[in-house]
Amino acid sequence: MTKPLQGRVVLEAVSPRSSWGVRLAAAFAGRIAADLGAQVVCLQPAGEAALPDTNAAIEEASALHSFLSAGKNVVTGVGDDAASTLAREIAGGANALLGDDWLRNAAAEALGQKLAAGVPRAIVQVDMLPRQHAHEPPASEFTVEAESGLLDLVGDACREPVRLAGHQVAYSAGLAAYTGMVAAFCRRGPQPPVVRVSLLETALWLNWKNLATVSIGETPATRSGQAMSWPVVRCADGWVAVVYQPHEWETLRDTLGDPRLRDPRFGTPAGRASHASELAALFEGSLARLTRGEVNALAARHRLPLGVVQSAGELADDPHYRARSFVRSVASDAGSVSLPRLPVLWSGELFAPGRIPARGMQEEETLA
Amino acid sequence: MTGPLAGCRVLDLGIITAGAATSAMLADLGADVIKVESPGYHDPFRRWSGPGGADDSPFFRFTNRNKQGIGIDIKRPEGRAVFMRLVARSDVVVENFRRGVLAKLGIDYPQLRAVRPSIILASLSSHGEFGPDADRVSFGTTLEAMSGLAAETGYAGGTPTVSGRDLNYPDQVVAIFAAGMVVTAWHAAQGRQGVHLDLSQRELTSFLLGERFVQGASGQPRGNTDPLYALQDCYTSRDKAWIAVTVEQRQLPLLAGLVADSAVGRVHERLARWMATRTAEEAVEALAALGIAAATARDGNEAAQGRGISWWEAVGTLPDGSLAKGFPFQFEDEPMQLTRPAPSIGQDTAQVLQDLGGYTPQEISALRKDGVIECADA
Numbered sequence: 001m002t003k004p005l006q007g008r009v010v011l012e013a014v015s016p017r018s019s020w021g022v023r024l025a026a027a028f029a030g031r032i033a034a035d036l037g038a039q040v041v042c043l044q045p046a047g048e049a050a051l052p053d054t055n056a057a058i059e060e061a062s063a064l065h066s067f068l069s070a071g072k073n074v075v076t077g078v079g080d081d082a083a084s085t086l087a088r089e090i091a092g093g094a095n096a097l098l099g100d101d102w103l104r105n106a107a108a109e110a111l112g113q114k115l116a117a118g119v120p121r122a123i124v125q126v127d128m129l130p131r132q133h134a135h136e137p138p139a140s141e142f143t144v145e146a147e148s149g150l151l152d153l154v155g156d157a158c159r160e161p162v163r164l165a166g167h168q169v170a171y172s173a174g175l176a177a178y179t180g181m182v183a184a185f186c187r188r189g190p191q192p193p194v195v196r197v198s199l200l201e202t203a204l205w206l207n208w209k210n211l212a213t214v215s216i217g218e219t220p221a222t223r224s225g226q227a228m229s230w231p232v233v234r235c236a237d238g239w240v241a242v243v244y245q246p247h248e249w250e251t252l253r254d255t256l257g258d259p260r261l262r263d264p265r266f267g268t269p270a271g272r273a274s275h276a277s278e279l280a281a282l283f284e285g286s287l288a289r290l291t292r293g294e295v296n297a298l299a300a301r302h303r304l305p306l307g308v309v310q311s312a313g314e315l316a317d318d319p320h321y322r323a324r325s326f327v328r329s330v331a332s333d334a335g336s337v338s339l340p341r342l343p344v345l346w347s348g349e350l351f352a353p354g355r356i357p358a359r360g361m362q363e364e365e366t367l368a
Numbered sequence: 369m370t371g372p373l374a375g376c377r378v379l380d381l382g383i384i385t386a387g388a389a390t391s392a393m394l395a396d397l398g399a400d401v402i403k404v405e406s407p408g409y410h411d412p413f414r415r416w417s418g419p420g421g422a423d424d425s426p427f428f429r430f431t432n433r434n435k436q437g438i439g440i441d442i443k444r445p446e447g448r449a450v451f452m453r454l455v456a457r458s459d460v461v462v463e464n465f466r467r468g469v470l471a472k473l474g475i476d477y478p479q480l481r482a483v484r485p486s487i488i489l490a491s492l493s494s495h496g497e498f499g500p501d502a503d504r505v506s507f508g509t510t511l512e513a514m515s516g517l518a519a520e521t522g523y524a525g526g527t528p529t530v531s532g533r534d535l536n537y538p539d540q541v542v543a544i545f546a547a548g549m550v551v552t553a554w555h556a557a558q559g560r561q562g563v564h565l566d567l568s569q570r571e572l573t574s575f576l577l578g579e580r581f582v583q584g585a586s587g588q589p590r591g592n593t594d595p596l597y598a599l600q601d602c603y604t605s606r607d608k609a610w611i612a613v614t615v616e617q618r619q620l621p622l623l624a625g626l627v628a629d630s631a632v633g634r635v636h637e638r639l640a641r642w643m644a645t646r647t648a649e650e651a652v653e654a655l656a657a658l659g660i661a662a663a664t665a666r667d668g669n670e671a672a673q674g675r676g677i678s679w680w681e682a683v684g685t686l687p688d689g690s691l692a693k694g695f696p697f698q699f700e701d702e703p704m705q706l707t708r709p710a711p712s713i714g715q716d717t718a719q720v721l722q723d724l725g726g727y728t729p730q731e732i733s734a735l736r737k738d739g740v741i742e743c744a745d746a
Binding site: 004019032049051052053054057059060061063064066068120131137138139140141142143144149153155156159160161162163164165166167168171173176178179180182184185186187191193195196197201202204205208209210211212213214215216220221222226228232239240243299303304305306307308309310311312313314315320321327337338339340342344345346347348 | 503512527547575582583585587598602614618652656659663674678679697
């Protein structure tokens with residue numbers, strides 16, 4: 001199958017002064033483009049911010065490189081001035097710039113100069129915050145999550161809010177950057193369209209339900225921990241998110257079989273909401289004797305949306321993911337690495353992630 | 369319509385969030401999006417329990433702006449024939465029904481392709497089109513649990529945590545991704561070749577945690593820490609706000625100076641004490657002066673108050689002045705815009721059937737009389 005972005009060239013780069021959020025967003029968008037067949041040249045100028053001197057930091061950086069660089073040509077360790085020159089040179093044959101304001105300033109004029117007129121072109125500029133001012137406050141993914149209201153939604157009411165794991169804000173912005181880039185490809189005009197993405201706008205967009213609630217003058221949601229309508233409780237070998245809709249209550253109640261669930265206080269959605277913590281304890285009591293496998297079987301049999309908690313490590317061997325070839329073994333210099341493939345099948349065809357370039361190596365063929 | 373997808377026609381069978389929001393984003397990009405509901409099954413989002421009362425909930429209105437709306441009973445052969453006539457003149461169909469529903473209705477991909485070989489069918493589902501879990505009933509929260517995300521989210525050493533129904537994270541992100549895949553297919557095919565896009569929300573949620581698959585993560589909630597930073601957590605200010613703080617390795621000495629303790633291991637503790645003696649505003653300002661990222665954890669009200677001051681695009685204004693969902697990205701030169709409010713039930717049925725389907729007013733009247741289509745009251 002010819003991949004949909006075959007023949008497109010994307011230059012991905014950010015300034016070494018850019019925050020991790022911008023860097024990860026651009027890299028995530030670049031990974032999608034690479035999987036879909038684009039030649040993605042990832043220019044990594046020298047001078048990245050130092051990581052903490054911990055094993056966790058080293059492992060995280062290595063894992064991020066494996067995940068985000070797969071299928072790309074990576075050029076590393078180029079000094080500031082040389083990086084700008086190189087960016088301009090590569091941009092001349094590129095369809096898209098994917099990065100920050102540094103890349104845009106360095107290479108926008110050169111974008112696609114060596115390409116035929118009328119070919120798709122795009123400039124995607126990612127920022128932490130919507131508009132850059134002279135004294136833009138410092139921001140991280142975490143502080144953006146705080147400003148957007150997303151952070152306030154997760155955790156216990158009486159404790160500090162807690163962030164979504166991983167790099168959800170940056171990667172969501174990466175999704176927006178990718179979609180913006182390919183949408184720009186659909187436009188034809190004398191000037192390449194400029195797509196602006198900020199982590200804050202994307203995070204707010206994700207939190208639209210709360211903004212809609214506020215727009216009609218009602219009270220927005222806030223974190224409620226185990227008192228939320230869908231608690232996470234223990235089972236025999238792990239955890240289960242007890243998810244159900246009002247019309248599924250009786251099925252859930254009868255399936256779990258605890259007569260205390262028949263208490264009239266739990267008979268209505270409002271009653272269940274008022275006694276959520278007590279209900280969560282009863283759920284846990286019923287599920288404690290069941291393994292996650294048994295919960296899965298029960299959920300499938302009774303058409304209940306219960307969700308067993310699975311880790312990334314476990315999912316590599318999950319029968320469903322195996323049937324869909326979702327976790328792929330990819331070769332790297334450090335040996336075989338597990339990577340999730342792009343989460344789309346194209347009339348049944350999957351896009352396997354490309355090889356993982358060695359870290360810190362300059363790609364001679366790219367520079368040539 | 370103008371925009372990158374001008375000339376692209378989308379039949380939107382999407383309901384609630386995932387499918388409907390995907391189509392909305394295609395509409396924002398200039399596609400002509402026609403929301404198709406059945407007289408016997410309107411989008412459940414119209415009457416969603418929660419804020420805003422019973423009629424056309426704010427969630428529905430936020431999600432379905434920039435679309436036309438029609439009503440066809442596709443379960444009936446006559447309704448299916450009407451739908452297929454529209455398919456023959458369309459480019460994209462978006463759906464997020466339970467698996468198997470399209471086939472039952474006689475409108476699965478092979479049948480769509482038979483009348484429109486270039487059709488792009490975007491099927492958004494919880495677990496994908498096939499596999500042992502394909503028929504499992506799931507909501508966004510189910511998928512957070514089953515994708516690896518909940519296992520890593522939560523207080524360090526504590527209970528795995530989900531974002532819950534107030535966010536339903538997997539339902540939101542899939543709309544951006546699915547729209548991107550439809551646009552990719554549209555761009556690549558140039559109207560020549562159709563494709564069936566099998567989009568699994570569970571897989572996307574896992575993909576958004578990709579580096580943890582590399583690490584073979586066993587799944588332990590890690591609280592607010594991030595290995596890329598020397599320090600990251602929330603601290604309480606004197607005025608009882610939670611302040612999110614992220615400190616890079618190179619900033620540790622600066623922070624140690626600020627909180628008057630050079631012992632790095634104790635900076636976390638000293639920062640907590642320092643914060644407790646300052647207002648949120650004072651603390652954020654002092655940290656920002658050192659280049660340290662800090663922000664008050666805002667609730668929904670406070671986040672909304674930033675509109676027009678610190679953010680502009682995530683919520684937009686319709687021509688009638690009401691608010692609706694905006695855009696997660698924006699074009700600098702020709703910005704996307706909100707041009708029309710969410711359609712009422714059957715609002716555009718007669719017009720669309722006449723203009724696009726080629727039906728005469730008499731035929732439309734007969735279809736309406738027979739209950740095959742639903743039209744808004746004149």
